[in-house]
Amino acid sequence: EHSNGSNGSHRPLIPEIKFTKLFINGEFVDSVKERTFETIDPRNGEVIAKIAEGDKEDVDLAVRAAREAFDHGPWPRMSGYERGRIMSKLADLLDENVEDIAALEALDAGKLFAVLKEGDIPSSASMIRYYAGAADKIHGEVLKMSRGLHGITLREPVGVVGHIIPWNFPTIMFFIKVAPALAAGCTMVVKPAEQTPLTALYYANLAKQAGVPDGVINVVTGFGPTAGAAISRHMDIDMVSFTGSTEVGRLIMEAAAKSNLKRVSLELGGKSPLIIFDDADIDKAAGLALVGSFYNKGEICVAGSRVYVQEGIYEEFEKKLIEKAKGWTVGDPFDPSSLQGPQVDKKQFERVLSYIEQGIREGGNLLIGGNSLGSKGYYIQPTIFTNVNEDMAIVKEEIFGPVMSLMKFKTVDEAIRRANNTTYGLVAGVVTRDIDIANKVSRSIRAGVVWVNCYFAFENDAPFGGYKMSGNGKDSGMDGLHKYLETKSVVTPIYDSPW
Numbered sequence: 244e245h246s247n248g249s250n251g252s253h254r255p256l257i258p259e260i261k262f263t264k265l266f267i268n269g270e271f272v273d274s275v276k277e278r279t280f281e282t283i284d285p286r287n288g289e290v291i292a293k294i295a296e297g298d299k300e301d302v303d304l305a306v307r308a309a310r311e312a313f314d315h316g317p318w319p320r321m322s323g324y325e326r327g328r329i330m331s332k333l334a335d336l337l338d339e340n341v342e343d344i345a346a347l348e349a350l351d352a353g354k355l356f357a358v359l360k361e362g363d364i365p366s367s368a369s370m371i372r373y374y375a376g377a378a379d380k381i382h383g384e385v386l387k388m389s390r391g392l393h394g395i396t397l398r399e400p401v402g403v404v405g406h407i408i409p410w411n412f413p414t415i416m417f418f419i420k421v422a423p424a425l426a427a428g429c430t431m432v433v434k435p436a437e438q439t440p441l442t443a444l445y446y447a448n449l450a451k452q453a454g455v456p457d458g459v460i461n462v463v464t465g466f467g468p469t470a471g472a473a474i475s476r477h478m479d480i481d482m483v484s485f486t487g488s489t490e491v492g493r494l495i496m497e498a499a500a501k502s503n504l505k506r507v508s509l510e511l512g513g514k515s516p517l518i519i520f521d522d523a524d525i526d527k528a529a530g531l532a533l534v535g536s537f538y539n540k541g542e543i544c545v546a547g548s549r550v551y552v553q554e555g556i557y558e559e560f561e562k563k564l565i566e567k568a569k570g571w572t573v574g575d576p577f578d579p580s581s582l583q584g585p586q587v588d589k590k591q592f593e594r595v596l597s598y599i600e601q602g603i604r605e606g607g608n609l610l611i612g613g614n615s616l617g618s619k620g621y622y623i624q625p626t627i628f629t630n631v632n633e634d635m636a637i638v639k640e641e642i643f644g645p646v647m648s649l650m651k652f653k654t655v656d657e658a659i660r661r662a663n664n665t666t667y668g669l670v671a672g673v674v675t676r677d678i679d680i681a682n683k684v685s686r687s688i689r690a691g692v693v694w695v696n697c698y699f700a701f702e703n704d705a706p707f708g709g710y711k712m713s714g715n716g717k718d719s720g721m722d723g724l725h726k727y728l729e730t731k732s733v734v735t736p737i738y739d740s741p742w
């Protein structure tokens with residue numbers, strides 16, 4: 244049963260909104276132009292708070308602070324051990340303030356309070372600890388030189404990093420970038436998404452409390468084409484790390500190329516396949532498909548929104564899926580019984596609904612859902628299409644909403660071919676008990692992560708990032724740390740040498 248999302252009775256726990264200004268060089272400040280923008284509660288469209296609107300001048304100030312902290316400050320010069328200790332303190336502060344943070348983010352992003360409290364925030368604390376533990380284990384190599392030379396490599400922090408963060412996982416995306424960059428000894432300017440600025444500012448304050456020196460983390464709230472673009476074309480930023488749409492990723496890479504050729508790491512869109520074979524446990528597979536498409540209201544780059552089911556179990560699977568989808572409750576993100584809150588804002592809400600309309604126009608058959616829910620707020624029914632194929636927009640393009648395309652296939656080779664028939668390559672899921680099929684499919688899919696008999700199985704130690712137009716560079720794992728390091732070769736003669 245879908246509850247109406249406009250239920251306003253779940254309003255507990257919401258903390259006072261203390262941090263609404265830019266965080267530059269250890270201080271909360273107004274933007275130079277003293278402009279603000281509104282951040283909106285997606286449950287009802289009401290204004291939560293006015294947030295300082297940073298632009299180019301503010302990015303300049305933030306970069307100046309980060310540059311100074313990198314070139315002359317203690318952070319890159321501290322031992323990795325000391326950096327790790329401060330980072331561990333920051334992780335503890337996340338745990339201590341988990342209720343406040345979860346409430347802020349549920350309010351700002353329409354994400355489920357319970358999931359934030361049990362999932363996003365503690366798992367971000369654990370990611371900070373993972374990189375805190377790595378901070379004193381960054382080292383180079385002794386090279387095997389072919390001549391009378393002694394060679395070593397040093398691993399040095401890349402410098403000032405610009406992090407541009409999306410709105411769908413404001414906390415996880417903040418720390419998946421900030422934590423390894425801190426461990427590496429970088430300094431940074433972070434731009435959270437304009438839809439969800441509240442927790443990033445809160446983290447700026449926690450970092451200060453933990454003892455991160457001034458200028459190391461600067462947070463500039465504001466819009467993409469202004470503040471975001473100022474970061475990607477800045478001459479004094481050494482690297483930009485971005486998570487967001489493929490379209491904006493292209494703009495960022497272009498701006499980097501046109502300015503100072505800063506390093507660019509991109510985690511972009513996806514349209515990921517979940518392939519379910521005849522031998523699968525149908526109940527479990529239907530559960531994975533549901534979560535894969537509707538988790539976080541489908542606002543997730545790794546959504547498994549193309550579900551391929553082998554013909555032998557297709558009919559039974561479809562029945563099971565419908566049955567389970569009926570228990571997928573949409574409602575207020577503060578209500579513990581909700582499995583899906585509102586889409587993040589009006590723009591996304593309208594975009595998802597227009598994709599659904601397009602799916603219907605192109606001949607898709609609505610198995611369930613297809614409409615918005617309630618009279619206010621941005622709630623959408625979980626929606627499943629059948630009678631669709633890879634030529635249709637809803638199967639080709641990233642929708643970023645609770646919309647699944649359910650398709651039938653015959654052979655393993657057909658499944659691989661159709662799964663790879665996309666410009667994206669972020670993740671894939673495979674459900675089978677046959678080890679040979681699992682091995683063949685996981686090695687044949689052109690994607691950065693393959694989950695076999697699971698989905699969303701994220702781990703701090705597992706690198707994550709796309710093939711093809713889903714981006715380049717990895718977040719998470721040791722790869723996610725190494726991208727914030729430069730390798731320098733240092734060579735000296737070991738005996739009287741003519742070189």
Ligand code: ADP
Binds near residue numbers: 465471487488489491
């Ligand atoms: P979405 O389209 O889903 O909102 P975006 O890729 O536009 O996702 O947003 C991700 C992040 O990129 C946000 O912080 C946004 O402000 C930022 N952004 C948007 N446009 C640009 C741009 N032209 N240059 C740099 N950053 C941008």
